[in-house]
Amino acid sequence: MxxxxxxxxxxxxxxxxxxxxxxxxxxxxxxxxxxxxxxxxxxxxxxxxxxxxxGFVNTHGHAGSSLLRGAGDDMPLDTWLKTIMWPNEKRFQKNTVEAAGDLALVEMLKSGTTTFLDMYHLNMPEFAQKIADTGFKAVLGRGMIGLGSEDEKKDKLKEAENLIKNWHNQAEGRIVTAVMPHAPYTCPPDFLTKSADLAAEYGVLFHTHCAETAKETEQHIDKYGLHPVEHLHQLEIFKINVLLAHAVHLETEHIDLLKKCNVAVSHNPKSNLKLGSGIAPVVQMKQAGINVTIGTDSTASNNTLDMVEEMRMSALIHKGLHEDPASSSAADVFASATIGGAEGLNIPGTGKIAAGYKADxxxxxxxxxxxxxxxxxxxxxxxxxxxxxxxxxxxxxHGKHMMHNRELLTLDEEKVLFEADKQAQKLL
Ligand SMILES: [Zn+2]
CATH class of the missing domain: 2.30.40.10 (Urease, subunit C, domain 1)
Structure with missing residues (x-):
């Protein structure tokens, strides 16, 4: 047409x-x-x-936890994970995750996101089907914490592989998949290696949280004698396409290593600020030539999925931090939130209004x-x-009109918000 x-x-x-x-x-x-x-x-x-x-490219999020928006504010990452996220997620039913995913789709579309990455451990095949049916574009991965019994770990990797087999390059190419172990502090080295082998076997992206907080990074160094970035490098994971979320606590040598190995980063400024995790060395990473993309993380730690807000936050905080208004330009940040994101996600032909590019x-x-x-x-x-x-x-x-005059054309917004409220009430 x-x-x-x-x-x-x-x-x-x-x-x-x-x-x-x-x-x-x-x-x-x-x-x-x-x-x-x-x-x-x-x-x-x-x-x-x-x-x-x-359209904006959001390079890190967890749509399935959207109903936890506002559930646990003002606490650090480890307390928040242990007292809010993980106990609540244990109680999630299929309806909870579906309502959360729909809510995330509505919020992202209404704020101009056309492509997003999603890491989640529940109902990912169902979410993929929803994305296929409603016209969205996404990079999906089964989120995996590499703890528990050997059988549990095997099952998680099997689910990750099935997602790739069933959904990679599906929905007219709007869905691609990736391998997404949660983080080096929640996944032992052998699990990270197995995850990387899986990503290599299918030629898909490897995505994980890395060096988000000082505490987790120091504990990693105490345990393994290596910074998580050095550790991922030593495990030869940087031989494949890698996108790291956060990368807040890095020294110069880690930045150099990421550049040398062509690793991209998803900068999530609002989530990092709200959890008190710190501010990623974005200026240094960009100066080194690293592709620093922008992501929101989930509504449970942000608390919005609004890439316009995220882009502005990213544009402003580094100027203030370095007392240097020239540390980044508007065009740099706009590019990071669009074409840079698509490159970080390894989706060529996306993120720009030019002949041959996808109509996003x-x-x-x-x-x-x-x-x-x-x-x-x-x-x-x-x-x-x-x-x-x-x-x-x-x-x-992809050329499909998804919103007209702020009215969604492929999702029933009113119904989605109603269902999200209903499922959140049930969780209380
Ligand atoms: Zn995250």
Whole structure:
């Protein structure tokens, strides 16, 4: 199907805005053209001089725990995991996880996320089916804590493998899979190695939390005599494609090692701040040439899945921390939240509005005081420093119109919110 979205200002990081239209051929962008279209299409939408921007790529989250939003604030990671997350998750039923997943989809879509990574240990095949049915795009992995009996560990790896076998490159390529052991402090070395072998066998991404808190990192060093980054390297895990979540507590040598091994990082500033975990050395990592992407983590530690907020937080905290406003530009951060994220997730052809790329983008309503003066040359600045996610009025994923005038076209928002409240009540 040929679609045209006309009368828009196309904004990519680092590029001059284009006042014109985009032509879609099926799930791809066929052309980006300046001016007015004279050709015909199966469908033509008038963008009313609003901005067309790449959809956001959220590189770390746990949709299944969305009903725990606000359940345990103001505590450090280990206390929060042991007293809030893990005991609650033990009581989760199928309905709980489904309601949580749907809620996450609604929240992400309404804030302009078109691709996301999800690590979760419950009902991942069902979530994959939901994503396939509703038009989303995701990197999915069975979250695995490598503790327990040998049989339990084997079962987890088997589930991870089945997810790959059944869902990798499915739903017209909107779903890819990855291997996701939880973290070096919850997975012994042999479990990490087996996970990496599985990722290598199927040629998929390896994703894990790493060096999130000082405590966990110091305990790892005490136990193994190695920093978790050095340990993953020693286990030869960096020979495959790796994306690390957090990477907060790193020294220069660890940053150098990540760069040398081409490891990407998912920076989750709000979750790290809220749990008091620290601030990742993003400026140093970027200077070293590491691909630092942006993720929200779950609503249980964030407490939103709003990539606009996350991008702005990332843009601002490092300037303050380093007392250097030039430590990153709006374009850098916008790129990290879009094309950089897609590269970190190993999804080529995603994250940019250009010919040949997948048609994943958002239309932003620019008629608002906080986006005025509405000058094209200030668009990237406005997107990072002023835009609200509620300014996003339409969203497309793989050429499918997913939200129009803030109304979701593939999910019943009212029903999802009702069910989420109902399931959260049940948990109390
Ligand atoms: Zn996480």
């Amino acid at each position: 040929k679609q045209i979205i006309k009368n828009v200002i196309i904004i990519n990081p680092y590029e001059e805005p284009v006042k014109g239209f985009v032509v879609l051929d099926g799930d791809k962008i066929d052309r980006v053209v300046s001016g007015e279209p004279e050709e015909r299409a199966d469908s033509t939408i008038d963008g009313e001089e609003n901005w067309l921007i790449p 983008f958002c239309l932003v309503n620019t008629k608002a005081a906080h986006l005025t003066p509405n000058l094209e040359e200030r668009a990237v600045s406005h997107i990072v420093y002023a835009m609200k996610s509620t300014d996003i009025k339409d969203v497309w994923i």
